[in-house]
Amino acid sequence: MEASIQRYPWAVLAIRAAAVSLAVCVGAASFRLSFTALADVAVRSHVPPDQAWLWPCTVDGATLLATLGVVVCMSDRGARRFFWAVLIGGLLVSIGGNDLHAVLPPEQELPWMLRAAIGAVAPIAVVVSIHGLTILMRVRRPAAAADQRATTAGQHETVRPRNVAAPAPPHAELSPATTDADNDGRGPDTTQATEAIPDHTDNEPADRGGPVLPYVDIADKVLGIITVKDIDREEVAEVLRMSYEHNLPNRDIGRRLALRHHTVGKIIDASAQVLRNEPLAKVS
Template sequence: MRAWPGRQWAVITSAAGTVFIAAGAFWLSFTSLADLARRSGIDDGQAWAWPLIVDGVIVVSTVAVVALGGERVAWYPWTLLAGSAAVSVTANSLHAVVSADADVPAGLAASVAAVPPVVLLAITHLTVILTRARPSEPADQTAKTAGAVSVALAPLTTMQADTVAITPSMSERAAGRRERAVELRESGLSNKKIARALDVHPSTVGRWFADAHQSDEPAQRDSAPLPEGATA
């Protein structure tokens, strides 16, 4: 019995949770980067585009890395992913250092601000993996399927073996035709009539008798008497 329905619900629940976490991490990183863009001189109406570009590249390149797997062209999305993640983490840390209260250590503020982009990177990767998860067929089901296929193919294998056993080989058929040709020749039929009776070409019948005649000649020469006065 398959346990896939329960696993499917677990995958759905995990995917939903990762989506909410990714949305929260994206929002925290988005607001920090947008404020940093405004502090850097970008107009308020355009500051929102900068974090969208930086964190958007993280999401898109992560999906591309998972989709391409181990293919050779995967180096390019990996490069985009590393670059965009480095920019996002650095920018969030700088924003925290600039906007943090004076009594907060700069290292602590930078570490806290670096969490959202790192979580966004990891959770996006996890979400893509969960959505691509597929159930694997149980081993016993695979064995049953293989056994059923073997049983279904068994009659065919038996029929093929019987056919091979019943069907004579080509050499046996040729030898039988030659013997039949000799019998018909002794009965007085011509090569053409013998060929017609055996369903072969007349030249084939002529070659059979020529080969038989040549094989008999050495024996005849060996059995011929020696001339008078000659020594063996």
């Protein structure tokens, strides 16, 4: 079977086209049947007949919005939970409305409790849809974000973690005054780690200061020592840039990049370990 598929690639295209056609047909037919049932239930709940079509659009529209939100917000656990809740709630309302339409005799009014519940769907859908829209508007486009991070990483910025001391030049010797024993038990001096390092030009050798690494190179090394799900090296490089250049807290970085702050902290700690193991690195 696999050999025949590889031999006839047009068969894969034909199967995909058939699957798309079937999905569209089944979806359109199901929506039409559900639309008719929900509109009838709305009329039984004292909704004017000329506006009854708005109620199934409200229910099924909120369900469709939630479905898209679940797919788009895969990296944001809180947003994904919200959209899952809306999706399940909209599905239950739609199933209940279709069941009522199938069970009740024609033109029979609904009990007052069911009419009250159906009347509450519209205002709830307004709040849910607006909140879902604000969440989707905050989601960054993956292509644009990747292009921006690739452009930033290609500029060979100087990187130095905030908690790692600057390494001494190759010809320098370690002074006894900088040892841990004479630092009142506070650990190694990290004041040099926060000092900015000027960019090295072609006329200025790079071995005068600390390590000079592009963010993507450090990101590759970070991904080699830790495991993070659904994060590529460009996103890791962007985390490092926002941390080292702008000194942003982990929560702010996670909010901007739709990452958990625990994941951001894990990346920063791993990058510090990488740079501790790189006493001197140059960009060619």
